[in-house]
Amino acid sequence: MITVLGLGFVGLTTALGFSKKGFKVYGIDLDKQRVDSISNYNIPFYEPHLDEALREELGNNFVVDAPLEEAVNNSKAVIICVGTPSNEDGSANLSYIFSAVESVFKASEGEFKVIVTKSTVPPSTISKKVKPFVEEMNRAYNKPIGLASNPEFLREGHAWNDFMNPDRVVIGVEDEDSKEILNQVYIPFNAPVHYVSYNSAEFIKYLSNTLLSTLISFSNEMAMIADHIGDIDVPTAFKILHQDKRWYGTPAAMASYVYPGCGYGGYCLPKDTAALNSIAKDHGFEPKVLEGNLKINEEIKDFVAEKIAAVVPKENTIAILGLAFKSGSDDVRLTPSKFIIEKLLAKGYTNIVAYDPMANEIFDKMYNFPIKYVGSLEDIVEQADDLVLLTAWPEFKENKDLLQSKRLFDFRYTLADLPASVVGDTSA
Ligand SMILES: NC(=O)c1ccc[n+]([C@@H]2O[C@H](COP(=O)([O-])OP(=O)(O)OC[C@H]3O[C@@H](n4cnc5c(N)ncnc54)[C@H](O)[C@@H]3O)[C@@H](O)[C@H]2O)c1
Structure with a gap:
């Protein structure tokens, strides 16, 4: 009873x-x-x-x-x-x-x-x-x-x-x-x-209730921005937003955006979020959700660097796993790995090695950091004391045991027992 x-x-x-x-x-x-x-x-x-x-x-x-x-x-x-x-x-x-x-x-x-x-x-x-x-x-x-x-x-x-x-x-x-x-x-x-x-x-x-309230506040902020800019058909804009195929399917691809990681990067999300935030201000509206969104995208990288610095001695060899801003791409523009490596170098870590299945060369060329690049996952794990996973490449998920042979910071939560479509950073 x-x-x-x-x-x-x-x-x-x-x-x-x-x-x-x-x-x-x-x-x-x-x-x-x-x-x-x-x-x-x-x-x-x-x-x-x-x-x-x-x-x-x-x-x-x-x-x-x-x-x-x-x-x-x-x-x-x-x-x-x-x-x-x-x-x-x-x-x-x-x-x-x-x-x-x-x-x-x-x-x-x-x-x-x-x-x-x-x-x-x-x-x-x-x-x-x-x-x-x-x-x-x-x-x-x-x-x-x-x-x-x-x-x-x-x-x-x-x-x-x-x-x-x-x-x-x-x-x-x-x-x-x-x-x-x-x-x-x-x-x-x-x-x-x-x-x-x-x-x-x-x-x-x-997690559930605050996601819902945040989505509602996001939508209301967007409606207010639209009103300040003018000549925007708000319900039609949202109706078209809902036609995005990422809302559908099981699990819906939108779920991959409601999953933590180490920040969004790449060519579109950072600049477009900043640009809408900026133009809203030009039209006399102070966005709070967008402003908070941009701030969190900065703070998450500090959080990552602090988590590492809290336990990893300065003389350790740190392996960065993933340089592209998302898996399935070699785009390294504004990639979280760039900012996190920068923060680790600033903290005094001098032995940083990096591996990305696609982006080693382009990353080196674009940023010219004093770090070493390694050609395979096996080699980098062998060389490292600590592994820092920053891009959710399927190769990392497939080699869970290998990665767990060293201390691993899985900042994409990639090894969690969830569908690849969710933990893969298709989004950010
Ligand atoms: N309403 C919802 O949709 C919803 C959904 C999920 C969770 N919740 C949560 O569930 C809880 C209850 O929500 P609700 O909407 O049913 O609240 P409610 O105010 O409608 O009902 C609470 C009842 O508890 C009674 N009560 C208070 N102290 C008591 C006691 N010591 N012994 C016996 N009865 C007592 C009150 O007289 C009242 O009838 C809240 O914490 C709420 O946040 C609510």
């Missing part, structure tokens, strides 16, 4: 969803009016399909007016779906979570169960705040209760379908007993279940 604490959009959907999948579910909410409404088959907010599910499940698998003690002690998983509103300074208000956690400890009689936070909380909240609180409760009440983070990705207006057919389930968990309970709970969903650290689970949720 499962208890759900908090019967708002997420909690009521979760409770009815698990009950529809065959679990006995207790739904608990502090708001008496809300509980009365649900007990009378009325959904207290608008969300398609929930009324139908409530009619089917209430009195069958779904119980809504039971005491907390009965619910908690009959459950293996207690799922917290309370609100996490913003504090005045923008941080998340966790008071509802803490009080829900404490209520579970008080109500529990002792058998192992797991508290699952489905509420959205920023990365490090569980590890730095909720976990210590649960440990404190464990000591105070001496009851074996585990902890897991299980962020929810449903969209209001599509809550039922999103919950019943999740495209992914993310679970942050540390102990095996809690993991096993969650494993059972998600079997009927037939979805990929990812077990990760607490911080990763929370981060994945924010």
Whole structure:
């Protein structure tokens, strides 16, 4: 059995969803009016399909007016779906979570169960705040209760379908007993279940929401730039943007642009981003997204150089793997490798060797850096103490074991277990 604490959009959907999948579910909410409404088959907010599910499940698998003690002690998983509103300074208000956690400890009689936070909380909240609180409760009440983070990705207006057919389930968990309970709970969903650290689970949720908000702000900034320049048909421009074939396919090629690396380079993206930023200013508009975008493209290269400098001794031989700005090209104009090598030289690294399957000669000719060029991957790995991967050439992914024979900085995240179309830097 499962208890759900908090019967708002997420909690009521979760409770009815698990009950529809065959679990006995207790739904608990502090708001008496809300509980009365649900007990009378009325959904207290608008969300398609929930009324139908409530009619089917209430009195069958779904119980809504039971005491907390009965619910908690009959459950293996207690799922917290309370609100996490913003504090005045923008941080998340966790008071509802803490009080829900404490209520579970008080109500529990002792058998192992797991508290699952489905509420959205920023990365490090569980590890730095909720976990210590649960440990404190464990000591105070001496009851074996585990902890897991299980962020929810449903969209209001599509809550039922999103919950019943999740495209992914993310679970942050540390102990095996809690993991096993969650494993059972998600079997009927037939979805990929990812077990990760607490911080990763929370981060994945924010990765999703902040991508969406950034895309919206990007689009709104573009509409404002267009308005300042004038004579631009904004909806038509976006409609045509959406015809780009990179939006389609599985995975869509656009995914390769939503993947970290060491900055974009080449002939087009740097100059075109800078030029639009500049002309917007000429027309009296100060872009923030574009300005931030350009700044981050600088800062990522400092980040890369600092990461190396933090651990690599100055006398080591550093191998730069990849000089072209992207794989499949020998274009080295404004390539991240140029800036990163420059920064490493400035930091006092004198033994730098480089290998690119296509761009050794052209890079040497264009930049004339005091570094050595090597003709094959095997040779450069042999010569180097540290490998710094800066272009996602398939050859590097194909020689994972060889690369991992030395300390490797994979700044394109190329060796991750993801489709080549995503980790290949087709974009940047
Ligand atoms: N709304 C969404 O689309 C959505 C999607 C994904 C995640 N989330 C996250 O899920 C969480 C819940 O969101 P929501 O929109 O369902 O919130 P909501 O405000 O609609 O519902 C929260 C409910 O929790 C109840 N509650 C508070 N403390 C309680 C306690 N100690 N015991 C029992 N009930 C308690 C409140 O009375 C309220 O009914 C938030 O962290 C939110 O960020 C929301």
